[in-house]
Amino acid sequence: MDDPPSHATVHDGATLPPLSPALDALRTHVLVHAVRHGDFVLKSGARSAWFLDTKQTACRPDGIVLLADAALAVVPDDATAIGGLTMGADAFAFGVAAIAAERGRPLRSFSVRREAKDHGVTGRIAGALQAGDRVVVAEDTVTRGTSLMEAVDVVRQVGAEVVAITVIVDRGGTCAAMAAENGIPYHPLLTAPDLGFAYGT
Numbered sequence: 001m002d003d004p005p006s007h008a009t010v011h012d013g014a015t016l017p018p019l020s021p022a023l024d025a026l027r028t029h030v031l032v033h034a035v036r037h038g039d040f041v042l043k044s045g046a047r048s049a050w051f052l053d054t055k056q057t058a059c060r061p062d063g064i065v066l067l068a069d070a071a072l073a074v075v076p077d078d079a080t081a082i083g084g085l086t087m088g089a090d091a092f093a094f095g096v097a098a099i100a101a102e103r104g105r106p107l108r109s110f111s112v113r114r115e116a117k118d119h120g121v122t123g124r125i126a127g128a129l130q131a132g133d134r135v136v137v138a139e140d141t142v143t144r145g146t147s148l149m150e151a152v153d154v155v156r157q158v159g160a161e162v163v164a165i166t167v168i169v170d171r172g173g174t175c176a177a178m179a180a181e182n183g184i185p186y187h188p189l190l191t192a193p194d195l196g197f198a199y200g201t
Contacts, residue, residue, distance in 0.1 A: 035051070055140060057168065068096045076164055080134050082109055083109050083155075085148075085151045086114060097109035107136075110129035129158060136162075139168075143171045152165070152184065169189070171192050173191070175188070
């Protein structure tokens, strides 16, 4: 059974939506370590008053444990591998797989290269993905969802099945519809509104 929602968290004077204890702990870590305020130009070219570097959570020992606690609650029991497009997925997928192994849940991890390698072990997959795997495609932060769908396509090309998508933070609010169009369950751990920001800002 899922944990009951926690009391709403107050951050910078704003009351944030209530979350389960595991997600609330993850949110607190993200707000402390990964959110920056200022004037930023995003990858899309848009300007924003906030910047999100969720690797600051995924790459810290306390952060990756919190991330694994939240992610493993949404990873299907029959999933066999986790990964996504480098390098947004790397720390997330590798860390969660390692902690999952310690908890008796064997998950292999992999990375999708941005371009195919033309020497050695060729292709776009680096790591332990195998044909027939049941895969969770992961990403740290998503705005438009194009990198997620690119990873989904590559995973399917090697003969694996994508059984879920999970991200640390959904910033843009458009990925759920894209996942639904592809018939894939979508599980963002946090969203921009969970952090006190509107989608697309």
